[in-house]
């Protein structure tokens with residue numbers, strides 16, 4: 001299972017026209033993405049801390065990073081306040097399957113997630129943006145389901161998650177352009 005907000009990226013571009021060029025995030029280069037990718041770790045138990053460290057590397061303060069604990073899972077939540085309480089949740093899971101080190105599935109998603117946060121952190125937006133790295137998604141969408149159940153506001157009735165399988169290809173992003181990625185339905 002992969003949750004990567006490819007569709008939401010398009011939505012972002014739609015509701016903040018022009019502002020990307022005005023207030024760019026930190027420069028992102030092929031080298032910086034490679035460096036971010038190197039921060040993945042092979043043990044599931046170590047990945048939550050790795051996610052926190054990546055967000056910190058990309059500018060998140062300790063006070064901006066929250067660990068939401070549920071019965072059997074922990075999600076890493078980093079919020080960026082907008083002008084309103086209307087909220088867009090952007091998610092990627094940080095856990096991995098038993099085999100391998102989970103670089104593509106799904107550290108690529110985590111890297112995009114954290115870089116999106118960095119890009120939008122200092123940008124005025126109407127909506128509040130909540131970046132979430134979900135735990136135990138490979139165990140059956142445990143982290144995202146736990147978060148969804150915890151949201152009781154009736155306004156969330158239009159909540160409509162969009163799941164996409166990322167291919168791990170980061171096409172381009174410079175200091176004044178948003179991310180371009182390739183994806184396919186899972």
Ligand SMILES: [Zn+2]
Nearest residue numbers: 001002105106
């Ligand atoms: Zn996955």
